[in-house]
Structures are given as C-alpha cells and as structure tokens.
Amino acid sequence: MIRIAAAVLTAVTLAAGWILLRDWMELPGVPADVVRTVESGQVRILAEGNGASPGNDWENAYALISVSSPDDPVEGIEAALRAAGWTTRPGVSEPLLLAGDFPRENPGYGVTVQTYENFDCLDRAGVCGTFGKAADGQGQNLFVATFMPYV
Numbered sequence: 001m002i003r004i005a006a007a008v009l010t011a012v013t014l015a016a017g018w019i020l021l022r023d024w025m026e027l028p029g030v031p032a033d034v035v036r037t038v039e040s041g042q043v044r045i046l047a048e049g050n051g052a053s054p055g056n057d058w059e060n061a062y063a064l065i066s067v068s069s070p071d072d073p074v075e076g077i078e079a080a081l082r083a084a085g086w087t088t089r090p091g092v093s094e095p096l097l098l099a100g101d102f103p104r105e106n107p108g109y110g111v112t113v114q115t116y117e118n119f120d121c122l123d124r125a126g127v128c129g130t131f132g133k134a135a136d137g138q139g140q141n142l143f144v145a146t147f148m149p150y151v
Contacts, residue, residue, distance in 0.1 A: 030061035030147040034102065034109050037084035038145050042069040042076045046142075047134035049127030061147040062124070064116065064131045066138055073141045074098055077113055086111065094118075097143070108150055116142035 029050060039045055047064040069076035074097050078088050081100050087107075088100040095118035101107035116135060121128035135142055 028057075028149045028151050029059040030109055030149055032061075035061045035063050035145075035147050037086065037102065038063055038065055038077065038080055038111075040076070040080035040083065043067050043080045046138065047130050049124070049130050051124050051127050058149050058151045062127050062131075063145045063147070064134050065143050065145055067141040067143065069141075073143070074113070077143060077145070081111065110148050110150060112146045113143055114146075116144055119144040 032048075035048060036045065044066055045063045046066050049062045050059050051062070052059045065077065067073035067076045078098055081088050081098075081102075084102075085104060086100040086102045087104050088098055091097045091099055091112065091114070095114045096112050097115070098111075098113040100111045102109045102111070116131070119128070119131070131144070
C-alpha cells in the first residue's frame with residue numbers, strides 16, 4: 001500500500017514538474033494581431049516569422065513588408081503604425097529607420113523597422129529562408145519590422 005502511494009505521489013510530482021517546466025520554457029512573444037497592425041492600404045505583409053535571439057528571454061516576431069507608396073516608404077510605414085495606435089520615432093542608429101511602442105499608454109510591445117537588405121540573418125536562418133522566398137521578384141521598398149514584447 002505504501003509503495004502504491006509513493007508511486008502515485010512520484011507520478012503526480014513528475015507531472016506537475018513537467019507542466020511547470022514546459023510553461024517556463026515557453027518564451028513570451030508577440031500576438032499575430034499586434035504584428036498585423038503594420039498593414040494598411042500601402043503597406044502589406046509578405047511573410048511573417050518568429051524567433052528568439054541567443055540570450056533573449058522572449059521571442060520576436062518578424063514581418064517582411066512591402067510598401068507601394070509613391071512618397072517616402074518609411075513615412076508610409078510610420079503612418080500605418082500611428083493609425084493603429086503606435087507611438088513612433090526615428091531610429092536611433094543605422095540600420096534602424098523607425099522605432100515605436102504599442103499601445104501608447106503603458107506599452108507592452110516595441111517595434112523597429114529596417115530595410116530588408118540590412119536584416120541580419122545570423123541567428124534567424126528559418127525566418128530568412130521564408131523571407132527570401134517571399135521577397136523574390138518583389139522589387140524595391142522591402143522592409144523588415146521586428147516586433148518584441150516588453151518583458
């Protein structure tokens with residue numbers, strides 16, 4: 001009887017430990033509806049991807065975007081983000097063109113925008129493969145928006 005109780009207790013403890021470990025290993029990320037806020041009449045998402053950089057405690061979401069604006073394409077991206085409730089500002093250094101926070105009050109997410117040509121694929125082989133296929137034949141005005149949760 002004691003052996004059965006010990007076996008049941010061990011099984012319950014292992015199951016609870018596994019559930020806690022699995023939940024702990026899932027990194028906070030960015031919901032798809034937050035990523036889609038960058039879309040507008042002139043800005044469309046060609047492909048999306050997710051990934052965590054080594055050492056990060058969160059998972060970024062990436063969107064390859066195409067801008068069909070006859071004006072400055074970065075202004076088109078900025079207008080789309082602002083219309084969706086983002087605060088935006090110019091990027092602080094190369095290669096960042098634009099940065100922002102969402103929502104305006106108590107931001108939970110951030111975004112940076114850079115040209116597709118400047119997007120670093122070092123730790124993002126899967127994302128870059130998807131983006132490479134989507135970008136093929138698209139021409140100019142391709143950008144990558146990187147969305148991150150504030151953890």
